[in-house]
Amino acid sequence: MKIEPKLSAQKKHRKKMTKKQKWIFSISSVLLLVLAITHFVLSSIYEPTKQISAMNDAYNNQDKDAFFQEFEVKEGTVADAQNFYAIVKEYGWTNLRNQLTYEVERIMNNENPDIIYNGGEFISVHSKPILFGLYDRVEFIIIPTEVFIYAPFKNMTLQFGDKEIVSKSDEENVGFGHYIPGEYAWSYSYEGGYIPLADEGKLMLEAQADNIAQIDVDWGFQTVSVDSDLEDAILYVNGKSTEKKVSELRELYPAKLNSKIEVYAQSQDKDGKTVKSDVLPLDSDTIYLPFEHIRxxxxxxxxxxxxxxxxxxxxxxxxxxxxxxxxxxxxxxxxxxxxxxxxxxxxxxxxxxxxxxxxxxxxxxxxxxxxxxxxxxxxxxxxxxxxxxxxxxxxxxxxxxxxxxxxxxxxxxxxxxxxxxxxxxxx
Missing domain, CATH: 3.10.450.50 (Nuclear Transport Factor 2; Chain: A,)
Incomplete structure (x- = not known):
């Protein structure tokens, strides 16, 4: 005679999961999996050594844009990939990479990182909390230099980089804002005097000890002496009347020698006919304007x-x-x-x-x-x-x-x- 084993009370009373319970269980499992993957991905993304590795790859591949994107700049800072790559190349990428790695290690050891200098403050490294502090992202911030240009005259048009400013007063120290170190074009023009003035050039902006750069433009202004055999003749510059007689403008300042600028005087002869002096280039600091009819x-x-x-x-x-x-x-x-x-x-x-x-x-x-x-x-x-x-x-x-x-x-x-x-x- 075969005897059937008796079921335990626990097993006897176990109930099967409902469809709703199964659905909740599945969703929870998926969420846990997603959270685990997200954690892994975010941990990988915010891994600072991988950031430095990405910098290294971009630099060695001369991918200036990708290299620049690995760094941060403060809002309002004028910066571009070309300039930054050139500065890093001059500084020495290997040297900078080692310094960045060292500062990251200090952060991971809960130590305060130092600022990297290149004549002035160059790059700061610090940790930034992400997702309510669950993660930390290391930021490599390029520290800009504030640029000023001294303008000797009111209404001078000054340009530095792509920014143009007109001075509002004489002897104004015009502030242009913040720029990362690099090569920038500059120019100026001034129409407020009798002689039109203009010049342009390029300069290498380097970080300063206090991160303030005072750009000293070599204006090269000089005085030009003017005379004529008709002192009552009106002086003209580039075809525009100065509304001043030669006798009233013995000296022209500010001026810069420029053979493209033409100077002449205009008067009337004894018959009331308009006469014009020789037209001379402004290529000498002493100009004599002779009239043909006088000669x-x-x-x-x-x-x-x-x-x-x-x-x-x-x-x-x-x-x-x-x-x-x-x-x-x-x-x-x-x-x-x-x-x-x-x-x-x-x-x-x-x-x-x-x-x-x-x-x-x-x-x-x-x-x-x-x-x-x-x-x-x-x-x-x-x-x-x-x-x-x-x-x-x-x-x-x-x-x-x-x-x-x-x-x-x-x-x-x-x-x-x-x-x-x-x-x-x-x-």
Whole structure:
């Protein structure tokens, strides 16, 4: 006879799980699994040594953007991957990597990390709580430098990097904000003076001991002395009137020599016509602005003085030529091969055939001088002399003459001598 074993009371009374209980159990299991995976993933993400490893890979692959993204910058800081990569390369990545690793170890050992310096504060390393403090994320923060540029004048347009600021007062120390170390372009322009000023360049911004950089621009301003043969002429710079006379602007400051900047003066001549001086580049600290019509007048005046002297010398040499019947005394006053030269040569030598002649030259007076062109001139004279010969006796001559002089290749010639009026008186 087979005897059946009796079930225990516990087993006998065990109930099967309901569908709801099974569903709750499944959800809980999944959540626990997700939490475990999330914990593993987050622990891996926030593992600082892996951050440094990612930095190392990006740096060695010259992936500047990826390398830069491993670091943090404070809000409002001007920064870019190119600049940061260049600074780290100059600093030495191996050296920086070792320092970052050391500071991370200090954090993991619950010690306070130190700031990494590069002339000034460069990078700080600290732990930041994540997800209500369940995790800690190590942050590598690039410490910026505050930039200032001194502006000597109001309304100067200054640019540093991509930021442009106009100064609000003279001698203002203009603050541009915070920048990470690196190479930046700078420029300035100023239209507030008589001479437009502008310059540009690049500089390497390095961290300072107090993380404040005072940019000292080499302005290179200088004084330019200006003069002209018309001091009442108005000075123009690049075609724009300064509304000031040359006499009022003996010195221009601030100025910088720039051959692209043109300077000239403008006035009116005696007929009321607008005249303009030579246009000169601003490439010297001393500028003289000559007017062509003034130079022409000066040259003509010089011609007049020279021709007056030539006339007096001619009359003196003419007296010698007649006295000694030698044309060589006056031959150089005429053009070679000209008719007037041949006529006077004959007139002088013909005196050899006049018995007992004599000249007493009394007066050689210049009545007027006129400019016919820049190379031809007219002089009128009043001349008196006593003439005598065995045949004609003694005669007093009073003559008005016209002399035509020309200027060519630096030399003066007599082209014509015309008797305008002659009065003879028998003595």
């Amino acid at each position: 022409t007048e000066q040259k003509l005046a010089e011609h007049g003085d020279i021709i007056r002297d030539i006339y007096k010398n001619f009359r003196s040499d003419y007296s010698s030529a007649i006295r000694y019947t030698n044309f060589d005394y006056i031959g150089d006053y005429f053009r070679e091969g000209s008719k007037i030269k041949k006529d006077y040569a004959k007139f002088v030598t013909d005196h050899d055939n006049i018995p007992g002649y004599n000249y007493e030259f009394l007066l050689n007076e210049i009545i007027s001088f006129n400019t016919l062109s820049d190379k031809q001139f007219e002089l009128q004279s009043y001349e008196t002399f006593n003439y005598s010969s065995d045949k004609e006796g003694s005669i007093n001559y009073e003559r008005k003459k016209k002399y035509i002089f020309s200027f060519e290749n630096g030399k003066y010639f007599i082209d014509e001598i015309v008797d305008l009026d002659t009065k003879k008186t028998k003595l």
